[in-house]
Amino acid sequence: MNKYSEELALVKSYSCSEVFVTVVKMWNAVAKILLRTKVHQDYSRTLLLVQKGRSILTRPPSSRNCWQHIAGAVQPFNVSTSIQKVEALDVNNFVRIHWEDGSKSLYPAVWLRDNCQCPDCFLHSAKARKLLLEDLDVNIGVKEVILTDRQKVYITWPDKHTSEFEAEWLKKRCFSEQARAEMQEELFLPECKYWGSDLQLPNMSFEEVLHSDESAYKWLSTLKKVGIVLLTGAVTRQGELVKLGKRIGFLRLTFYGPTWQVEDKRDANNVAYTSGKLSFHTDYPVLQHPPGIQFLHCIKQAATGGESEVVDGFHVSNKLKEQNPQAFQILSSTLVDFTDVGVDYCDFTMQSKQRIIDVDYRGQVVRINYNNATRDTVFDIPAEKVQPFYAALKEFVDLLNSPEHKFTYKMKPGDIVTFDNWRLLHGRRSYQSGTEISRHLEGAYADWDVVMSRLRLLRKIVQNGN
Structure with missing residues (x-):
């Protein structure tokens, strides 16, 4: 048995839930194996249903599909934008996201509703908001939140309207001081190089x-x-x-x-x-x-x-x-x-x-x-x-x-x-x-x-x- 076969056997020896939880830690080993192993990819999804601050695992992958699920998860995306868990907080109407890198982000419910990306609320051809502020409930709360594939967040609102948000989109718009500073730098390029008589004229x-x-x-x-x-x-x-x-x-x-x-x-x-x-x-x-x-x-x-x-x-x-x-x-x-x-x-x-x-x-x-x-x-x-x-x-x-x-x-x-x-x-x-x-x-x-x-x-x- 070669090195990569041993790694494959090691991964398969874990229970389905153990593999699913430790997927990030074993990323490098799995990636190497996938480069050398043909794995059938199914389209089953794991949903994390979050309601009233509780996270519930629904539709866990079966033992037969466990390895296929991990293989399907190995896609070219940034690991840091993968979501571990989401929860709706009753206090102050927030949604909290737990990222795979261990960080957490708070998103006000009113901001999420205001920035719904569905065709009724957002004109994608113009990249402009259609939702009118007079139609926005500024005290809105979240009815339920669903996480799929650790990459998408679905929100159902009290009036049964639904919104979908990509993990990368949410990560870039995180309200932490560091994330806001990074976004402002990307948008406005504020770097300034001062000079005097020593200027090297470009x-x-x-x-x-x-x-x-x-x-x-x-x-x-x-x-x-x-x-x-x-x-x-x-x-x-x-x-x-x-x-x-x-x-x-x-x-x-x-x-x-x-x-x-x-x-x-x-x-x-x-x-x-x-x-x-x-x-x-x-x-x-x-x-x-x-x-x-x-x-x-x-x-x-x-x-x-x-x-x-x-x-x-x-x-x-x-x-x-x-x-x-x-x-x-x-x-x-x-x-x-x-x-x-x-x-x-x-x-x-x-x-x-x-x-x-x-x-x-x-x-x-x-x-x-x-x-x-x-x-x-x-x-x-x-x-x-x-x-x-x-x-x-x-x-x-x-x-x-x-x-x-x-x-x-x-x-x-x-x-x-x-x-x-x-x-x-x-x-x-x-x-x-x-x-x-x-x-x-x-x-x-x-x-x-x-x-x-x-x-x-x-x-x-x-x-x-x-």
């Missing part, structure tokens, strides 16, 4: 980004993490940014058009359309929802001057918070007026109120809104708070301009810089202007919603290998 081929899903995924994931990526090798003509917009979905239309030309213009309607120095700023804080991403395509570059400068606004904001918490508090709580009036794609008169530093419910910086050129003369705060605000803003700007924080580079014709307009502040050194146009950039915007949508889709394609 660069990629423009053509590869357009034609390779893997390259496009790398571009957008790096853009999300680092905040800036330089694309190289674009043709030096207008219209290349439209291609980039189509790659992600579409560009953001603003009052300056779907794309716009950054040149030294006579009677300029924007300070960017001059040859002078541009201080660090984010674009369009005058909009209630500023563009999340900016693209700048270098078509022609000045021989001297015109260098680009960028700074990580999130990193500097955190430095300010450490250095002067009061200044950070002022800039993250004071609403500042912004204005922009003119004619371009159409005529416009815009007003907004923004905090220089936007923070979320956790106190983490999520957006910088600062453009000194469009900061309004109107300031809607009490007079005694004005000077402290200016002092806080000046300290922030001084940190932005610190040599240890800013990164300087010069674009070449064919370069396209793509960066996070909510995180990075950008500027430009002055350049010599002449009778002919000496420097020409084409610009465009995109929203983070569009970029994140494409990033998630590309991640799925790359991970699935198709």
Whole structure:
């Protein structure tokens, strides 16, 4: 008798119930045997009926089918998402799941009913909920719970409606702190790499980004993490940014058009359309929802001057918070007026109120809104708070301009810089202007919603290998 025959004999020597209980512990041995043994697979199921907090084993596999049952259970699924037992708890209307890995999860009955996946409650073609909230009993309890194949949970509700949930679906939506954090990371990719003057500017081929899903995924994931990526090798003509917009979905239309030309213009309607120095700023804080991403395509570059400068606004904001918490508090709580009036794609008169530093419910910086050129003369705060605000803003700007924080580079014709307009502040050194146009950039915007949508889709394609 060889090694694997001995293992097979050992497994068969157990009683049916013993084998069934110890299936996970013997997984490796069974898997090896199955690779070498043809086993007929029946379709009998073991149901664990759970009612009023008690688990009852029904339809146990017969001795004849015991080995077949185990063989049928060896399928390509994650062992950790296999369910050992479920129970309905009368207290607070919860369902508790005991996982094979020893962990437990609590699911509120009202949440389970609200997220029923049946065709009456959920439109699968749109992946959208059909169940109306006004039809939901927020105090609902569970009539009975049935577990099948350790992979599906069936719930019968008091009104006899039934719901079915996959183990993997439930596991990913577990309400534990760790599971919630993992799901949020998967959905929003919050990883952020801060930098200063030591930035190693990421660069990629423009053509590869357009034609390779893997390259496009790398571009957008790096853009999300680092905040800036330089694309190289674009043709030096207008219209290349439209291609980039189509790659992600579409560009953001603003009052300056779907794309716009950054040149030294006579009677300029924007300070960017001059040859002078541009201080660090984010674009369009005058909009209630500023563009999340900016693209700048270098078509022609000045021989001297015109260098680009960028700074990580999130990193500097955190430095300010450490250095002067009061200044950070002022800039993250004071609403500042912004204005922009003119004619371009159409005529416009815009007003907004923004905090220089936007923070979320956790106190983490999520957006910088600062453009000194469009900061309004109107300031809607009490007079005694004005000077402290200016002092806080000046300290922030001084940190932005610190040599240890800013990164300087010069674009070449064919370069396209793509960066996070909510995180990075950008500027430009002055350049010599002449009778002919000496420097020409084409610009465009995109929203983070569009970029994140494409990033998630590309991640799925790359991970699935198709």
